[in-house]
Amino acid sequence: MTMTFNDNTVSVVIGGTSGIGAAVAKALTQRPGRVEIASRATGLDIADAASVAAYFRKLGPIDHLVVTAGSSAPGGKVADIDLHAAKAAFDVKFWGSIVLAREAARYMRPGGTITFTSGFLARRTVPGTFVKTAMNAALEAVAKILARELAPLRVNVVSPGLTQTEAYAGMAGDARDAMFDRAAATLPAGRYGKPEDIARGYLFAIDNPFATGSVIDIEGGALIN
Numbered sequence: 001m002t003m004t005f006n007d008n009t010v011s012v013v014i015g016g017t018s019g020i021g022a023a024v025a026k027a028l029t030q031r032p033g034r035v036e037i038a039s040r041a042t043g044l045d046i047a048d049a050a051s052v053a054a055y056f057r058k059l060g061p062i063d064h065l066v067v068t069a070g071s072s073a074p075g076g077k078v079a080d081i082d083l084h085a086a087k088a089a090f091d092v093k094f095w096g097s098i099v100l101a102r103e104a105a106r107y108m109r110p111g112g113t114i115t116f117t118s119g120f121l122a123r124r125t126v127p128g129t130f131v132k133t134a135m136n137a138a139l140e141a142v143a144k145i146l147a148r149e150l151a152p153l154r155v156n157v158v159s160p161g162l163t164q165t166e167a168y169a170g171m172a173g174d175a176r177d178a179m180f181d182r183a184a185a186t187l188p189a190g191r192y193g194k195p196e197d198i199a200r201g202y203l204f205a206i207d208n209p210f211a212t213g214s215v216i217d218i219e220g221g222a223l224i225n
C-alpha cells in the first residue's frame with residue numbers, strides 16, 4: 001500500500017503540531033518522502049485565506065493534504081449561543097478546511113488526496129453541542145461534493161470519537177479523567193480513542209485508491225451506542 005510513496009512524495013498535515021494531526025504526521029514520517037506540518041504555532045492561521053494561499057504557493061507541488069486543525073468550538077444551547085465565538089469556530093474548522101482544499105488542489109499531483117476531519121457529533125444528537133454538530137456535518141457534506149468536483153483527486157473525511165489529545169488540556173484534571181473513564185466504560189469498544197487509533201483512518205484514506213467521498217467513523221461505537 002505504501003508503494004505509492006517515494007522520495008518525492010510531499011504530505012502536508014495542517015494541525016500536525018498536536019493531537020491527532022501529530023499522530024498522522026508521525027506515521028507519515030515513517031514513509032519515504034517529506035512531511036510538512038503547519039498550524040498557528042508554525043505561523044499559519046487557516047482562518048486567514050491569504051496566508052493559506054501564500055503557504056501553498058511557497059510549498060509547490062504536493063501529494064497528500066490532511067487537515068486536523070480546529071478542535072475548539074463553543075458549547076451551550078442554541079438559545080444561549082455566543083454568535084461571535086460560533087462564527088469564529090466555523091471560520092477555522094469549516095471555512096479553513098474549504099480554503100485549504102481550494103488552495104492545495106491547485107498544486108496537487110495526480111494520485112493526490114485530501115482528508116478532512118469531522119467528528120462523531122456530526123451525526124449524534126447531543127444537546128449543547130450544536131456548533132460542533134453543524135461544523136462537522138457541513139464539512140462531511142461538502143467533502144462529498146469536493147470528491148466529485150476534484151476527481152480524480154480523492155477526498156475523504158475521518159470522523160473521530162472521543163480521543164485523548166491536547167484539545168482537553170484546558171479541562172480540570174479530575175473532570176477530564178472522569179470523562180475518559182466514562183467513555184471507556186460505556187462505549188462498545190471498551191476504550192476511549194488514542195491519536196494513533198484515529199491516525200490509521202487517514203492512512204487508509206490515503207492508501208486505498210477506491211476510497212473517495214467516504215466518511216470513516218472511528219469512534220469506539222459511539223454512533224451505535
Ligand SMILES: NC(=O)c1ccc[n+]([C@@H]2O[C@H](COP(=O)([O-])OP(=O)(O)OC[C@H]3O[C@@H](n4cnc5c(N)ncnc54)[C@H](OP(=O)(O)O)[C@@H]3O)[C@@H](O)[C@H]2O)c1
Nearest residue numbers: 015019020039040041045046069070071119162163165167
Ligand atoms: N479529540 C477528540 O476527542 C475529537 C473528537 C472528535 C473530533 N475531533 C476533531 O479532530 C481534529 C483534531 O483534534 P485534536 O483533538 O487532535 O485537537 P488538538 O490536539 O487541539 O489539535 C488541533 C490542531 O489544530 C491546530 N489549529 C487550531 N486552530 C488553528 C488555526 N486557526 N490555524 C491553523 N491550525 C490551527 C492546533 O495548533 P495551533 O494551536 O498551533 O494552531 C493543533 O495543531 C479536530 O478537528 C477536532 O474537532 C477531535
